[in-house]
Amino acid sequence: MSDPVPAPHRRPVIAGLGITDMTRRIYGRTAPEFAVDAVRLALDDAGLELGDVQGLLTNAGITRGIGLSLQKDLGLRDLRLLSEIQAYGSSAGAMVQYASMAVSSGMVDVVVCVFADAPLQEGGGTGDAYAASRATPAGFSAIPYASGLRGAPSMYALAARRHMDTYGTTSEQFGAVAVAAREWAALNPLAQMREPITLADHQASRRIAEPLHLLDCCLVSNGAVALVITSGDRAAGLRQPPVHVLGWGQAHPGYVRERGSEFGLVSGATRSGPEALKMAGVTIQDVDVAEIYDCFTYTTVVSLEDYGFCEKGEGGPLAASGALGPNGTLRVNTGGGELSSYYLWGMTPLSEAVIQARGQGGARQSARHDVVLVSGNGGILDYHSTLVLSPHPHA
Amino acid sequence: MPVGPIHRDLPSTAFFDGTARGELLLRRCTACGHLCEPSTMTCPSCTGRTFDATPAAGGGRVVSWTVVHTRNGAGTVRTPVALVELDEGPWLEGQLVDVEPDRISTAMGVRVDFERAEGGEAIPVFRIV
Structure with missing residues (x-):
């Protein structure tokens, strides 16, 4: 294929977005129930019907609550594309990529992508539930848990510490990321945590896994987000302004577990970012809004470096300069991110990116939103995806 | 907190036979001699896929570390865990034992030891040297 840009009428577009209410904790509903809600919301948003859906991609969260049976739960018949996708935090971006390729090829016209999870149990601790579900009782993969590591926070703590030791990044700089996210969340009616926090609040919040505090960690949530992907032609007559998927990339480093590993220092964004920007025909300087997977404050720091918003090792000072907040120089995680709005894996940055690209961000809307970058990060920096979205088609 | 219970499975059988007798078994690539971490199936140096078991000498250093906080009825338990080279x-990840958490720093030298939870296999832990 000499030209990566598909014919204009087949260019992929995000035409619908559905987000279940996550401004509060909702218990007693299952992941498939959330998923059905989100899909119906996304189709309504687009002005489409269930009968228009030709393809369905599902991504289950930590509880593995949704899968192929979602077709039946939605009453969908005669699908031409159906798969479960799993690349952890990079899945949302990956689903849009696979749906975009399916639409571009002419295989299908309307594909729904959905993520749903319901890990929170009433009265239970979020971290404990999340960690326990990851623990395997036997073999090599069980050694970290048996050694005392407790899921993602403790593994990311090892990554964050390495970054701190190598580049001089500080806990206060991580705190600046949390404070900026909360400032954005205050402007987002979809966000769960909207009360302002200070750097002192961050430093005083209880430790989860040193060096990470509670306020370094994302908001595990029960809910679902769905997107409708269709072709430029089909989107033209629909309800919402189209969001064009201009570029994409994935990068899965495969860190070696031995001397010389870049674990904690460099993420897949160094590869997926340039690939996605090149496909979109833009550079990092053209990015107006960046929605960065922020499972932890550290993840924002390392990702900003790897995309090239600053030099390697300068992510901490960049955050401390105030650049990330609503009054800052960058437009990063404009909805409050996973830290302060809601944590639905890669759907958090992706959903806010669609809102920003459409210009529907209200008080938090970026004045410039021609190029919106979406970063997905999964595992312990193991899996990475990037999207470049725009309200405008390829030039 | 003490180390938790862990069971062997087929791929880890030889490894846990080793920890039971106080050996940390690495995998030595039979093609190139590269010493690989214990769960390796493809040599990162030469893509070889057959290995001999070779006991590690036992020394290493802290690459990174965390202190995990868990809450129980009595308060907070702090458990130091290191990523050791x-x-x-x-x-390899392993708990740091017999150390005051606030004394830990990166690049500290460590030596492997083994601990086991009731009803489980012995797993590697590390002591500061």
Whole structure:
């Protein structure tokens, strides 16, 4: 294929977005129930019907609550594309990529992508539930848990510490990321945590896994987000302004577990970012809004470096300069991110990116939103995806 | 907190036979001699896929570390865990035992030991040297 840009009428577009209410904790509903809600919301948003859906991609969260049976739960018949996708935090971006390729090829016209999870149990601790579900009782993969590591926070703590030791990044700089996210969340009616926090609040919040505090960690949530992907032609007559998927990339480093590993220092964004920007025909300087997977404050720091918003090792000072907040120089995680709005894996940055690209961000809307970058990060920096979205088609 | 219970499965059988007798078994690539971490199936150096079991000498250094906080009825328990680079090169996670958490720092030298929870296999832990 000499030209990566598909014919204009087949260019992929995000035409619908559905987000279940996550401004509060909702218990007693299952992941498939959330998923059905989100899909119906996304189709309504687009002005489409269930009968228009030709393809369905599902991504289950930590509880593995949704899968192929979602077709039946939605009453969908005669699908031409159906798969479960799993690349952890990079899945949302990956689903849009696979749906975009399916639409571009002419295989299908309307594909729904959905993520749903319901890990929170009433009265239970979020971290404990999340960690326990990851623990395997036997073999090599069980050694970290048996050694005392407790899921993602403790593994990311090892990554964050390495970054701190190598580049001089500080806990206060991580705190600046949390404070900026909360400032954005205050402007987002979809966000769960909207009360302002200070750097002192961050430093005083209880430790989860040193060096990470509670306020370094994302908001595990029960809910679902769905997107409708269709072709430029089909989107033209629909309800919402189209969001064009201009570029994409994935990068899965495969860190070696031995001397010389870049674990904690460099993420897949160094590869997926340039690939996605090149496909979109833009550079990092053209990015107006960046929605960065922020499972932890550290993840924002390392990702900003790897995309090239600053030099390697300068992510901490960049955050401390105030650049990330609503009054800052960058437009990063404009909805409050996973830290302060809601944590639905890669759907958090992706959903806010669609809102920003459409210009529907209200008080938090970026004045410039021609190029919106979406970063997905999964595992312990193991899996990475990037999207470049725009309200405008390829030039 | 003490180390937790863990059971062997087929791929880890030889490894846990080793920890039971106080050996940390690495995998030595039979094609190129590269010493790999214990769960390796493809040599990162030469893509070889057959290995001999070779005991690690036991020394290493802290690459990174965390202190995990868990809450129980009595308060907060602090458990230090390190990512250790063995002198032979492979990385391994292990609890740091008999150390005051606030004294830990990166690059500290460590030596492997083994602990086991009731009803489980012995797993590697590390002591500051």
